[in-house]
Amino acid sequence: MRGSLAVKVFWAVFGTAALLVVAITTASVWRVDRSFSRYVLQLELERLRGLVEQVQRDHAVRGDWGFVPDQAQDPEGYRRWFNRAMGQQRPPRGPAADVTQALGLPSPAPDGPPRDGPNEGPLDAAPPDAPPRDANRPPPRPPDRLALMRRVAFFDAQGRNVGGAPVPLSQCATVPVEVHGQVVGQVGLHIQKDALATAALAFLREQWRDALWMGAAALLLSAVVSLLFARHLRRPVRELVAGTQALTRGALTTRLPTDRRDEFGLLADHFNLMAAQLEQQERSRREWLASTSHELRTPLTVLRALIEALQEGIRQGDPATLQRLHEQVMSLTRLVDDLHQLAQHDAGSHALALAPVRPHDLVDDVLDALAPRLQQAGLQLSLDDLDPDVTLQADPQRLRQLVLNLVENSLRYTDAPGRLHISLRRAAGGWQAEFEDSAPGVPPEALPRLFERFYRGEASRSRATGGSGLGLAIGRAMAEQHGGSLQAFPSALGGLKLVLWLPIGPP
Known part of the structure; x- marks a missing residue:
């Protein structure tokens, strides 16, 4: 597993x-560390809102800070005074209420029973069922947990x-005190760095x-996901490695299985296609060797x-004997020539000597040379030549x-009496020739x-009447070498087309 693709993928992910986890965690805590003190201070200043409002009312009434x-x-x-200003003791009604209304500030709670429940009221007032308090004893002080x-x-x-606290303005966080739209002072909160640092x-x-x-x-979750x-x-890679090793053997x-729909599935499809082509080529090679040896054995056996x-x-x-010897030698020569041409085509070593050619004249020459044999057969x-002036x-x-x-091909495999019809014309941007013969099909x-x-369409076609089975294979190879094609279809005359x-143009 060391150095394998699975290990590399695991460590990469x-x-x-x-x-990412370390970076996000460190950045988050660092951000909290920088903003926590400021956040705590803002919360404490928010608790002074009632005090600031009360100070604005008192300053509006007095006109100075003597209150x-x-x-x-x-x-x-x-x-x-501080408890009352912080809202922990309701202020009495009086001139301050009128000033509050004139300034548009929030009104203090009215006297009387509290609206929110019986537990609300002046902090120094005793419950109704409490024992009488000693007159010489000072009232209990409310807790000041934040030491405000x-x-x-x-x-x-x-x-x-x-x-208030005897501290300079520079050591405080302040809230402005505004009366009639003008800043008349500030309420400051002494910053206790040690307390903030501890918190x-x-x-x-x-x-x-x-x-x-x-x-x-x-990290644990990422490790599990990375491993999976x-x-x-790893599974498709192992299958691909095993498949290639099997091919080399x-x-x-x-x-390979093709149950995936990703790139590995596409790779498996291409692997299977390659393996199928290799199998077909190997089968063709074996058939080629078997057929070649069989075709060579026949004339050699007769000669021997x-x-x-x-x-x-x-x-x-x-x-007569010399004639039979000559026929077998010529048959062997034609077979060797055909094999040589196919080998040249497969190797791509036979270059074309291109020149302007009129196919009409070329077909006429071939038919003139084969006319006696066609008549004898x-x-x-x-x-039919619809475009005799075509030049290739x-x-x-x-x-x-x-x-x-x-x-x-028609001469050897068409029964007598029979027909051979040839049609020449332009078609699909090129030149087309159709060779149709009669039965057998x-x-x-x-x-x-x-x-x-070495394939023969009819089992009854022997080597005496037919060729070696290489003529059409050589014909298609020549057509493809010129950039064309050669195809076979059933003929309307009952034979092969x-x-x-x-x-x-040039191929």
């Missing part, structure tokens, strides 16, 4: 996820401390702990028998041999195989 009790000289009075009363300071418009440290510890747990869970994804990719029937008969005196070297020939860029010698092979399922090497198409 897991490493990317780990870096703030001196915390050093009258701590109890300052405490009562000891941290709040009041500053006039010039920034001078006019009450921030505790909060950040919780954040780090939660972030570490979430990061660990995210790596295994998902010669198991050309190997196929004749020569041995001459040697043993069974036969004499008369003209009992075939009636007819020719082709190799004259190979094109002549191509037409000769097509006429020879070729079964439709055998038509695609006519161009296979061969359609040759060649481009008019």
Whole structure:
């Protein structure tokens, strides 16, 4: 597994996820660390909203800051005033209510029983069923958990401390005090850095702990997903490796499963297509060797028998025997020539000698040369040329041999008396020649195989009347070399129809 694709994919996905988790967690905690102190301070300033509103009312009534009790000289009075201003004790109705309405500020709660429940009321008022309080004993003080009363300071418009905590303006977070649209001073809250740092440290510890747990869970999840994804990719890769190894061992029937719809499925389809083509080529090679050896064996066997008969005196070297020897030698020569042409075509070593060719004249020459044989075979020939002035860029010698092979095919396999009709014309931007003969025909399922090497369409066609089965294969190879095509169809005359198409321009 070391160095394999699955391991690389696993570490790539897991490493990317780990870096993202660490980066996001660190950035989040760093952001919280920077904004936590400011956030806490904003919350504390929000708690001073009622105090600021009350200060605005009192300043509107007095016109100065004399309404703030001196915390050093009258701590109890300052405490009562501060609690009332913070909303913990309802202020009495009086001139301040009129000023509040005139300034458009929020109105204080009215006297009397509270609307929200019986537990609300003055902080220094005792419940109805409570025992009487000692007159000499001071009233109980409400808890000040945030120590706001000891941290709040009041500053006039010039920034001078006019009450509250004795701290300078520079050490406070402030809220402006506006009366009639003008800033008359500020309410400041002394910033206690040690307290904020302690609270921030505790909060950040919780954040780090939660972030570490979430990061660990995210890393575990990414590891599981990376492992599953790596295994998902490893299976088709292993199948592909096993398939290629099987092909190298010669198991050309190997196929890969094609149940995937991704790139691996497409790769499996191409692999199967390649394996099928290799299997077909191997089958064709074996058939080619078997057929070639079989075709060569027949004339060689006849030659051997004749020569041995001459040697043993069974036969004499008369003209008839010499004629049979010559026929077998010529048959063997034609077969070797055909094999040589096919080998040249497969190797692509035979270059075309292109020249202007009039197919009408070329077909006439071939038919004139084969006229005696056609007459002897009992075939009636007819020719229709709708465009006799067509000129092709082709190799004259190979094109002549191509037409000769097509006429020879009808000459050898058509029963007498029979017909051969040839039609020449322009078609589909090129030149087309149709060769139609009479019976016997070729079964439709055998038509695609006519161009296979050593294939004969009729089992009754022997080598004595037919060729080696290479003529049409050579013809298609020549047509394709010229950039054209050669196809087989059933003929309306009852036999075979061969359609040759060649481009008019150079291939």
